[in-house]
Amino acid sequence: MAINFPTSLDNFSNPISGDRLDNPSHSTQHSDANDALEALETKIGISASPAGSATAGYAFVHSSNGTTGWSQVGYQGITSGTANLGETLMANGSGSSVWATAGAAFKNLVINGDMQINQRGTSVASLTTSDYRTADRWYFTIGNMGTWTMSQENDAPTGSGFRKSAKVLVTTADASPAASDQVRFDTYLEGQNLQQILKGTSSAKELTLTFWVKSNVTGTYIARLVDYDNTRGVSKTYTISASATWEKKTITFPADTTGAFDNDNAASLGLSFGLGFGSNFTSGVLQTTWGAYTDATSAAGQTNVASAISNFWQITGIQLEVGSAATGFEFLPAQTELAQCQRYYYRVGFPDTSAQYGILAMGGYTDSTTNSNQVFQFPTTMRSAPSSLTTSGTIRILQWGGPFTPSAYSLNTVATTAQNAFVNMTSSGMTGNSFTWSSRNNDVNAFIAFSSEL
Amino acid sequence: MYKKFMSIDSTGSEVENIVKSNDDGSQVWFPNVESNDGPDYQEYLKWVAQGNVAEEYSPN
Numbered sequence: 001m002a003i004n005f006p007t008s009l010d011n012f013s014n015p016i017s018g019d020r021l022d023n024p025s026h027s028t029q030h031s032d033a034n035d036a037l038e039a040l041e042t043k044i045g046i047s048a049s050p051a052g053s054a055t056a057g058y059a060f061v062h063s064s065n066g067t068t069g070w071s072q073v074g075y076q077g078i079t080s081g082t083a084n085l086g087e088t089l090m091a092n093g094s095g096s097s098v099w100a101t102a103g104a105a106f107k108n109l110v111i112n113g114d115m116q117i118n119q120r121g122t123s124v125a126s127l128t129t130s131d132y133r134t135a136d137r138w139y140f141t142i143g144n145m146g147t148w149t150m151s152q153e154n155d156a157p158t159g160s161g162f163r164k165s166a167k168v169l170v171t172t173a174d175a176s177p178a179a180s181d182q183v184r185f186d187t188y189l190e191g192q193n194l195q196q197i198l199k200g201t202s203s204a205k206e207l208t209l210t211f212w213v214k215s216n217v218t219g220t221y222i223a224r225l226v227d228y229d230n231t232r233g234v235s236k237t238y239t240i241s242a243s244a245t246w247e248k249k250t251i252t253f254p255a256d257t258t259g260a261f262d263n264d265n266a267a268s269l270g271l272s273f274g275l276g277f278g279s280n281f282t283s284g285v286l287q288t289t290w291g292a293y294t295d296a297t298s299a300a301g302q303t304n305v306a307s308a309i310s311n312f313w314q315i316t317g318i319q320l321e322v323g324s325a326a327t328g329f330e331f332l333p334a335q336t337e338l339a340q341c342q343r344y345y346y347r348v349g350f351p352d353t354s355a356q357y358g359i360l361a362m363g364g365y366t367d368s369t370t371n372s373n374q375v376f377q378f379p380t381t382m383r384s385a386p387s388s389l390t391t392s393g394t395i396r397i398l399q400w401g402g403p404f405t406p407s408a409y410s411l412n413t414v415a416t417t418a419q420n421a422f423v424n425m426t427s428s429g430m431t432g433n434s435f436t437w438s439s440r441n442n443d444v445n446a447f448i449a450f451s452s453e454l
Numbered sequence: 455m456y457k458k459f460m461s462i463d464s465t466g467s468e469v470e471n472i473v474k475s476n477d478d479g480s481q482v483w484f485p486n487v488e489s490n491d492g493p494d495y496q497e498y499l500k501w502v503a504q505g506n507v508a509e510e511y512s513p514n
Binding site: 131139386387390391392408409412413415 | 461462463464467471473477478479481482484490491495497511513
């Protein structure tokens with residue numbers, strides 16, 4: 001009788017004591033057993049080397065040369081950790097595997113980490129005060145510590161996929177900062193976008209920060225998280241080892257079971273990269289686990305980039321994600337990343353230089369000969385009603401008998417929302433109670449911008 | 455650096471505004487109200503806390 005395997009499983013009859021040798025047939029019993037063994041050998045395959053034995057986490061696999069053996073499949077490099085709900089094993093790009101959420105959309109909590117979006121232009125010099133400069137969402141804090149140029153550079157680590165970086169350059173040094181002096185590179189995140197961290201609960205999760213950095217000043221640097229809702233902080237160090245060379249850094253911040261983030265649109269978490277600090281920020285022992293925030297323990301050991309003219313610090317590829325795994329950077333389409341940035345800052349006009357008379361506000365009306373109310377519709381809902389507007393270049397109010405030059409602008413606070421702005425433009429000689437709009441006045445560099453930055 | 459001027463909102467109420475002139479020629483305009491939580495207003499408050507007083511700005 002022929003066996004069924006591998007088409008289907010067999011069900012052999014076992015002889016029992018007292019059976020005759022021909023019922024069941026002795027030769028058929030041997031033939032079936034031999035056929036089954038040979039079929040199993042064929043199924044399992046051969047091995048060029050001893051196949052070894054299975055241990056935990058191993059599977060029996062066919063190799064590419066037709067042999068078989070026990071091997072770790074997708075388990076390479078795992079030394080600890082367990083999978084959370086929804087996580088799968090994936091390569092981390094460094095030759096090992098990690099548990100992480102595969103294909104998680106918008107896993108990067110940071111906006112514009114690749115420094116692609118710069119609505120404010122590519123370079124600003126002679127900086128001595130704090131503000132958002134060049135790269136969207138990145139606030140350059142300068143507290144009485146040197147003079148700087150900030151720029152968006154067409155320079156990024158080769159083969160990384162990044163094409164832009166943010167650079168800060170010292171043009172006036174401060175080698176001996178006063179106690180309260182500081183210089184940092186910051187971003188601030190809304191609490192409602194951080195709820196998945198489960199901060200302030202027993203299930204709070206770690207955060208992992210990855211970035212590429214380059215500086216001519218080697219040494220110890222600080223990356224810091226500050227919880228503004230509960231005044232808590234944690235700081236970690238990283239080292240720049242080689243001068244003026246792109247280096248990839250990964251830092252995992254511990255989970256914090258104390259202090260939940262508010263579920264609103266205000267700043268709950270700040271991420272800061274230290275560049276230099278006075279003794280008020282360095283006199284304590286660096287706080288490497290979450291605790292009550294104090295200046296003295298926030299930046300101990302930080303190298304002073306401001307110590308000499310021409311020193312620089314450059315960064316790109318910043319990703320802050322939930323969990324202890326550093327996964328690949330989440331590259332977003334340009335239109336998506338721009339929309340993310342326009343939630344906080346929206347500029348009409350420059351750096352779009354395509355039309356010297358480009359429209360700014362598409363409509364409005366005059367309620368007197370000196371006031372034109374103009375409406376600006378935002379392309380995406382902003383974080384909140386804008387808190388300020390910025391104007392630059394030559395702008396004109398258009399009306400029959402015009403144009404007219406505005407001499408002052410004010411946000412009409414009872415009519416401006418997160419969806420659109422109602423701006424009072426002051427001029428003179430206009431016709432009251434009639435339609436107006438505004439445009440650039442033969443100036444491709446002119447713009448009006450709205451800010452609801454954190 | 456900072457100057458102040460008045461405007462009238464849609465309810466007819468007067469609102470004080472602040473204008474900051476930047477070195478690059480741009481100007482930042484924002485209402486001087488406590489509900490303003492923007493970084494421009496916060497920087498202005500720090501400037502005021504240092505004993506500075508905004509001058510009057512005359513638009514016309």
